[in-house]
Amino acid sequence: MSVKRKGPKATAIRVLTYVVLVAVAAIVIFPFVVAVSTSFKRPTDIFTYPPSLVPKQDVTVPADQVGTDGDPVPVFTFPGRDDRPGEWALVDADAPLAEFRPLDDLERIIVLDAAAGERTGATITIDGEEEDVFLVDDGGTQVEAYRSRLTSGGLFVSVDDPDTSVLDLVNFATPSKEFGPRFENFSEVLAERDPETNGKGVGRSLTNTVLVTILVVLGQIITSILGGYAFARVQFRGRSTVFLMYLGSVMIPFVVLIIPLFQLMLQLNWRDNLVALIIPFTFTAYGTFLMRQFFLGIPAEIEEAALLDGASRSTILWKVMVPLARPAIATLATFGFLYAWNSFFWPLVIINSGNPDNAVLSLTLSTLGGRSSTDTNLVFAGAILAMTPPILVFLFAQRYFVENSASSGLK
Amino acid sequence: MAAVTFTNITKRYKDGPKAVDDLNLQIADGEFMVLVGPSGCGKSTALRMIAGLEEISDGTLAIGERVVNDVPPGDRDIAMVFQNYALYPHMTVRQNIGFALEVAKVKKDEINRRVDDAAEMLGLTEYLDRLPKALSGGQRQRVAMGRAIVRSPQVFLMDEPLSNLDAKLRVQMRSDIIQLQARLGTTMVYVTHDQVEAMTMGHRVAVMRKGVLQQVAPPQELYLRPANLFVAAFIGSPAMNLVTADVTVEGDDVFCSFGGHRLRISPKALDRYPGLRGRHGTKVILGIRPEHFAMEEDLELPADQVLTFRCELAEAMGAEVHIHAVIDVAPPTVDGAPTTAEDDPEALVTGTKVIARVDGIHTVAMGQDVRLAVKTHLTHFFDPTSGEPLR
Numbered sequence: 001m002s003v004k005r006k007g008p009k010a011t012a013i014r015v016l017t018y019v020v021l022v023a024v025a026a027i028v029i030f031p032f033v034v035a036v037s038t039s040f041k042r043p044t045d046i047f048t049y050p051p052s053l054v055p056k057q058d059v060t061v062p063a064d065q066v067g068t069d070g071d072p073v074p075v076f077t078f079p080g081r082d083d084r085p086g087e088w089a090l091v092d093a094d095a096p097l098a099e100f101r102p103l104d105d106l107e108r109i110i111v112l113d114a115a116a117g118e119r120t121g122a123t124i125t126i127d128g129e130e131e132d133v134f135l136v137d138d139g140g141t142q143v144e145a146y147r148s149r150l151t152s153g154g155l156f157v158s159v160d161d162p163d164t165s166v167l168d169l170v171n172f173a174t175p176s177k178e179f180g181p182r183f184e185n186f187s188e189v190l191a192e193r194d195p196e197t198n199g200k201g202v203g204r205s206l207t208n209t210v211l212v213t214i215l216v217v218l219g220q221i222i223t224s225i226l227g228g229y230a231f232a233r234v235q236f237r238g239r240s241t242v243f244l245m246y247l248g249s250v251m252i253p254f255v256v257l258i259i260p261l262f263q264l265m266l267q268l269n270w271r272d273n274l275v276a277l278i279i280p281f282t283f284t285a286y287g288t289f290l291m292r293q294f295f296l297g298i299p300a301e302i303e304e305a306a307l308l309d310g311a312s313r314s315t316i317l318w319k320v321m322v323p324l325a326r327p328a329i330a331t332l333a334t335f336g337f338l339y340a341w342n343s344f345f346w347p348l349v350i351i352n353s354g355n356p357d358n359a360v361l362s363l364t365l366s367t368l369g370g371r372s373s374t375d376t377n378l379v380f381a382g383a384i385l386a387m388t389p390p391i392l393v394f395l396f397a398q399r400y401f402v403e404n405s406a407s408s409g410l411k
Numbered sequence: 412m413a414a415v416t417f418t419n420i421t422k423r424y425k426d427g428p429k430a431v432d433d434l435n436l437q438i439a440d441g442e443f444m445v446l447v448g449p450s451g452c453g454k455s456t457a458l459r460m461i462a463g464l465e466e467i468s469d470g471t472l473a474i475g476e477r478v479v480n481d482v483p484p485g486d487r488d489i490a491m492v493f494q495n496y497a498l499y500p501h502m503t504v505r506q507n508i509g510f511a512l513e514v515a516k517v518k519k520d521e522i523n524r525r526v527d528d529a530a531e532m533l534g535l536t537e538y539l540d541r542l543p544k545a546l547s548g549g550q551r552q553r554v555a556m557g558r559a560i561v562r563s564p565q566v567f568l569m570d571e572p573l574s575n576l577d578a579k580l581r582v583q584m585r586s587d588i589i590q591l592q593a594r595l596g597t598t599m600v601y602v603t604h605d606q607v608e609a610m611t612m613g614h615r616v617a618v619m620r621k622g623v624l625q626q627v628a629p630p631q632e633l634y635l636r637p638a639n640l641f642v643a644a645f646i647g648s649p650a651m652n653l654v655t656a657d658v659t660v661e662g663d664d665v666f667c668s669f670g671g672h673r674l675r676i677s678p679k680a681l682d683r684y685p686g687l688r689g690r691h692g693t694k695v696i697l698g699i700r701p702e703h704f705a706m707e708e709d710l711e712l713p714a715d716q717v718l719t720f721r722c723e724l725a726e727a728m729g730a731e732v733h734i735h736a737v738i739d740v741a742p743p744t745v746d747g748a749p750t751t752a753e754d755d756p757e758a759l760v761t762g763t764k765v766i767a768r769v770d771g772i773h774t775v776a777m778g779q780d781v782r783l784a785v786k787t788h789l790t791h792f793f794d795p796t797s798g799e800p801l802r
């Protein structure tokens with residue numbers, strides 16, 4: 001570490017710098033965080049208010065703990081009801097119940113069993129309807145009330161004391177939530193395309209993309225190494241002309257090539273075939289140029305030394321030059337990877353949309369987001385799946401980029 | 412081990428004059444041959460032709476009995492050490508040294524054994540697992556040598572291997588290389604432009620200039636009997652003082668006059684340069700080595716062998732003092748050699764610079780007149796146009 005400026009002013013500047021940097025980093029990373037969090041959420045959890053970055057699920061207790069059987073039972077609380085402290089398990093969401101309104105306070109609702117209350121025989125007219133008056137139990141005292149509604153609601157059993165139970169409308173209770181990522185998002189999005197199981201077929205596309213990407217990157221590395229080495233070190237007639245022409249092909253925009261390339265693919269019968277995504281992209285003028293420049297920078301003496309050591313051209317290339325060119329190869333591989341992984345337009349042109357088996361990730365994701373955009377969590381899960389490999393590649397390749405700039409000062 | 416024989420070797424690069432011109436040179440089996448000469452004289456080219464890194468335009472090159480003109484470098488059984496070491500940066504010291512053996516498909520334990528031996532010999536044992544970038548310059552140099560010796564080649568080639576090292580290390584490595592070569596007895600061709608290296612290391616030294624071989628001789632002979640003006644001017648540091656002088660022969664005595672000075676030449680010099688006698692009334696180039704001057708009080712000589720100079724600059728080196736003076740006569744030019752004219756174009760107008768090395772006990776002030784006795788029996792004489800010695 002180098003010597004740093006000291007003093008309060010320098011400290012203030014440094015603190016300010018970091019604050020700004022952290023703020024910018026937070027802003028930049030926020031959409032990514034939202035995507036990650038959404039990809040783990042339940043569909044019901046996505047549009048809740050207030051929004052939360054943490055994927056949540058309902059708290060449950062085992063059925064036998066609250067005196068029933070079957071699936072685990074969701075837990076609720078009654079905020080603001082001091083007479084109902086603690087947690088309550090909803091053992092029956094469809095219990096018949098009745099709403100009573102005391103005559104002295106028609107706004108208040110007393111929820112009781114549907115069979116509760118005794119008719120006093122009296123009646124009362126509410127909003128032009130004649131209603132029977134009941135005598136009901138309101139927390140220990142008997143009050144006069146009329147039955148405003150017969151409905152079904154929840155039967156809640158206290159988690160702490162399973163003998164205590166209350167009846168209430170379910171939406172009067174607040175479901176207890178806890179941290180609960182939904183990993184099924186990923187398995188569903190990966191699963192074979194099937195409306196029954198909600199499978200989205202991304203797994204197949206992912207496999208295709210991985211295959212295409214690996215082959216494209218390998219092809220690019222091999223052709224660039226061979227071409228770059230030839231242009232850098234092998235003497236042959238017309239070398240610089242050929243090189244300039246090859247390099248000049250970088251100037252031709254891809255859109256110009258789409259139609260001729262498409263026709264060529266038709267002729268070769270490669271339409272709708274993954275080969276069409278691989279072969280045309282295994283040659284890269286940019287990569288060849290990159291490797292050539294790197295090889296030119298390696299001192300000729302190293303090669304001559306290897307020549308004197310008895311190494312053949314191919315031994316020199318693969319045992320001496322290529323290991324030395326690792327930073328350049330990492331750069332090339334990273335760019336090739338990103339290009340192949342993210343390419344969308346050419347697959348869209350050449351892979352028929354009715355052929356999901358040969359679709360690549362970018363295509364599948366676009367249909368996933370377009371047609372079934374109700375499954376927001378699944379769209380995000382797919383997006384995260386598509387994003388992860390490039391991020392990992394970058395983290396891995398970064399080492400080489402750093403190594404590259406660090407070793408460039410050496411002889 | 413093998414001899415290396417150049418027969419009428421010429422090297423022409425596509426654009427340019429001949430880098431090596433009709434070179435004939437026999438390097439004996441086990442000999443330590445130094446190629447020396449000014450920059451661009453073709454020493455590296457000659458060396459690289461032995462290595463097979465440069466095509467030979469003309470002539471035949473033999474290593475041992477075998478003509479190798481068309482043999483690829485890897486099959487010549489030679490090893491080369493480059494100026495910048497040319498280590499494989501991604502390999503450890505062990506892998507660097509063992510690479511040639513690995514390429515030759517030698518068995519693993521055999522490789523290890525030989526690498527260990529070489530490392531031991533060069534004091535590299537503790538660095539075997541390091542990468543070159545974690546080594547000092549001297550250690551890298553030794554790795555490069557280890558890479559050469561591990562194969563026990565027929566010939567070692569070294570192209571200015573010490574020029575990237577600091578002065579002290581250079582002295583150390585110089586003696587290491589001498590000892591190594593003596594121990595292994597392998598033929599060595601060593602390129603340098605440093606004449607101290609040339610003089611101290613070689614069994615014989617080949618002086619080149621503009622692609623042409625000037626003289627091949629043991630170092631001492633090169634110094635004492637230079638084959639021409641170029642060799643005289645090139646070998647020695649500080650260089651030999653060369654002055655254009657008028658010759659007068661008066662009976663048995665020969666006098667050289669230059670810039671108002673007149674010097675009687677000892678008859679012993681005439682034994683070595685009998686041609687001088689016939690030069691009455693013509694100009695010759697007189698060569699006096701700086702150490703062949705002495706302060707008059709140190710060396711009692713007749714007054715006609717003493718010169719009086721105005722000291723322009725005195726460099727006290729401790730053991731000796733270098734007195735710089737100027738003689739009022741146009742300096743000779745020797746193309747490619749470090750003469751006055753080349754060092755200092757202004758001297759062309761003002762005169763010939765001379766340097767005298769006298770004993771360090773003297774204190775000489777700038778501007779002071781000094782009387783310097785000349786060991787005239789050790790002087791040299793050359794023809795001013797051809798540069799040939801007047802033997």
Ligand SMILES: Nc1ncnc2c1ncn2[C@@H]1O[C@H](COP(=O)(O)OP(=O)(O)OP(=O)(O)O)[C@@H](O)[C@H]1O
Nearest residue numbers: 424425427430449450451452453454455456457604
């Ligand atoms: N590849 C080349 N193409 C053209 N000319 C060359 C080439 N290599 C060397 N030369 C020329 O050949 C001549 C001899 O070069 P060489 O490298 O042998 O000199 P050198 O004696 O080793 O000099 P130095 O002490 O500077 O290394 C020089 O004039 C140089 O310009």
Ligand SMILES: [Mg+2]
Nearest residue numbers: 454455456570
């Ligand atoms: Mg050279």
